[in-house]
Amino acid sequence: MNQNESLSMLRKLMLEFAGQTGLSPQGKPLRRYLWTDAFAVCNFLELYRRTGDDSFKSLALLLVNQVHEQLGRHREDDARTGWISGLDEGEGRRHPTAGGLRIGKKMNERGLADPLDEDLEWDRDGQYYHYLTKWMHALNRVSVVTADPVYNTWARELARTVHARFVFTPPALNRQYIYWKMSIDLSRSLVPTMGHHDPVDGFITYSQLQAIAADTSPQLRRRPDLRREIAELDGICQGKSWVTDDPLGIGGLLCSACQVAQMIGSGYFQRHDLLEALLNDALLGLEAYAARNSLVLTAEHRLAFRELGLAIGMHAAERLSGLLSEKKELFGDRDALRQHADSLMRYKPLIETIENFWLEDSARKANTWREHLDINMVMLATSLAPDGFLQSS
Secondary structure (H helix, E strand, O other): OOOHHHHHHEEEEHHHHHHHHOOEEEEEOOOOOOHHHHHHHHHHHHHHHOOOOOOHHHHHHHHHHHHHHHHHHHOOOOOOEEEEEOHHHHHHHHHOOOOOOOOOOOOOOOOOOOOOHHHHHOOOOEEEHHHHHHHHHHHHHHHHHOHHHHHHHHHHHHHHHHHHHEEOOOOOOOEEEEEEOOOOOOOOEEEEOOOOOOOHHHHHHHHHHHHHHHHHHHHHHHOOOOOHHHHHHHEEEOOOOOOOHHHHHHHHHHHHHHHHHHHHOOOOOOOHHHHHHHHHHHHHHHHHHHHHHHOOOOOOHHHHHHHHHHHHHHHHHHHHHHHHHOHHHHHHOOOHHHHHHHHHOOOOOHHHHHHHHHOOOOHHHHHHOOOOOOHHHHHHHHHHHHHHHHHHH
16 A cells, blocks of 8 residues: 555544544544544544644544543543542643543443452453553654643653552562552552553653653753653563563554664663563564464454554564664664564564455454444554654654
């Protein structure tokens, strides 16, 4: 698919998403979901960048507002009302992320007296750490594209709140962990285990927010400082392996590696060791995933958004490889980085294989596509035009 065709499909997918989720035209019941909307904001910004059409920037800003107004407040089926931060209306609008943001699941969160049902918990509301970091990234992208520092400030306020509530030290253990899922008001853990990649995701995302703030106005530099939170996450990351054979997880590692490479390339970051570890573990996972040969299955036995997460990650690997070549002086004499990047590029054909499969009308008629329609559409759009999401500055 050439550039014009990918732009046309990006526009088609995102306008359809806007219509079916109540974004534009407004009037339908809103269907806001934090993970999907984070990618969607980046896609609208990419449409704005590539077309110069202000309506796409307006859609990105409207989506940010809808997410804050809906997912920053208590649910309609909840006895509680108002901003989940507890702030009054005026302060809540000035600081819409101060209490975190709901996932956007259809079912309300588990009650205090309700036993944990692991299957049902997937369908219940609350707050996910890894969704919140994606929203921080989206807000940061808005701040960069619009040159409005308030979005970066909201992202850092979100990081400060989330970190304070999600990061904990278990009794009798001398190291910190991160809750995977918390209640809507962040008062209690709903799933106490730690997400595999949550520590490194948070570390890189916080570092991005801090880097953007360092390059902007003195006024923004005085806003929430995340150095302590970054140091704590760095400590949680120590000694961890990031290897996974899940395609979405592999894609996430490659996107994280691309973000690290961009920060190194800008001269802000010196964590070559982290970049090497991410590439090594992503490559190990990719080799295991490819060996399963699951891309020959029918659409009914595949999950598009997970595969498309891998395709986005391979786009990130491609950009990272280019950055290593363009800025050799900043990456030093590190043969392992170049070798890992070259090895990853052997899997570049996966991008076309995954995208072409899900561009077929017959694949998008499968139940597995329709059951996850919003996230599938948005992730396909991101894979076709990934720079809106992959750029960090």
